[in-house]
Amino acid sequence: xxxxxxxxxxxxxxxxxxxxxxxxxxxxxxxxxxxxxxxxxxxxxxxxxxxxxxxxxxxxxxxxxxxxxxxxxxxxxxxxxxxxxxxxxxxxxxxxxxxxxxxxxxxxxxxxxxxxxxxxxxxxxxxxxxxxxxxxxxxxxxxxxxxxxxxxxxxxxxxxxxxxxxxxxxxxxxxxxxxxxxxxxxxxxxxxxxxxxxxxxxxxxxxxxx
Numbered sequence: 001x002x003x004x005x006x007x008x009x010x011x012x013x014x015x016x017x018x019x020x021x022x023x024x025x026x027x028x029x030x031x032x033x034x035x036x037x038x039x040x041x042x043x044x045x046x047x048x049x050x051x052x053x054x055x056x057x058x059x060x061x062x063x064x065x066x067x068x069x070x071x072x073x074x075x076x077x078x079x080x081x082x083x084x085x086x087x088x089x090x091x092x093x094x095x096x097x098x099x100x101x102x103x104x105x106x107x108x109x110x111x112x113x114x115x116x117x118x119x120x121x122x123x124x125x126x127x128x129x130x131x132x133x134x135x136x137x138x139x140x141x142x143x144x145x146x147x148x149x150x151x152x153x154x155x156x157x158x159x160x161x162x163x164x165x166x167x168x169x170x171x172x173x174x175x176x177x178x179x180x181x182x183x184x185x186x187x188x189x190x191x192x193x194x195x196x197x198x199x200x201x202x203x204x205x206x207x208x209x210x
Contacts (some may be wrong), residue, residue: 002059005032009039009051019051029054030202050103072129075102079109081118099124145172146195149179151188169194 005026011019023039026032032054039045040052057063075096081089093109096102102124109115110122127133145166151159163179166172172194180189 001061004057004059005029006055006057007032007035008053008055009045009048010053011048011051023052029056050106074127074129075099076125076127077102077105078123078125079115079118079121080123081121093122099126141201142199143167144197144199145169146197147172147175148193148195149185149188149191150193151191163192169196 005028007023007026009019009021009023024032024035026035036052036054040049045051075098077093077096079091079093094102094105096105106122106124110119115122145168147163147166149161149163151161163175164172166175176192176194179185180192185192
């Protein structure tokens with residue numbers, strides 16, 4: 001399914017219709033975040049920095065196809081240190097009856113240890129009570145496994161050899177068994193390393209420090 005990400009600015013979520021501004025529509029969440037960063041210091045937006053929201057939509061899918069009725073909603077506040085590997089870093093702060101209360105909770109915890117180092121990593125998701133999510137299941141992202149042999153010298157230098165990229169951890173382990181008695185490797189059999197990654201996922205998105 002082709003998805004798009006719509007960036008809004010809503011000055012007051014309790015009267016969204018009066019304050020809602022659609023900033024743009026983007027092909028990825030990352031691009032929508034970049035757009036937010038481009039406009040957040042502009043007049044008007046700078047006075048309401050917490051009023052940005054990104055919504056995901058599927059192209060050519062009808063929304064509200066059955067009309068609507070009042071639904072009981074809840075708002076879940078998360079802190080996700082790295083959105084690309086959310087399962088490893090996701091913390092649910094709490095569940096609230098309004099967006100405003102969720103934002104107030106964010107303001108209460110944002111200066112506490114851990115959170116203070118990642119102030120831009122709070123997310124609020126809206127959910128409808130008694131509605132199934134992921135009703136059609138899910139498909140995992142395609143994983144790949146990098147096999148390296150890394151020989152650490154007496155200095156800070158490393159002799160890094162990329163042996164190959166494999167579709168499973170098991171396959172990478174089998175290759176280690178095949179290579180560990182070969183010339184060179186046999187002298188350093190414990191220096192193989194396997195690193196997992198995902199296809200089409202950026203790494204080093206925050207740069208690096210020398």
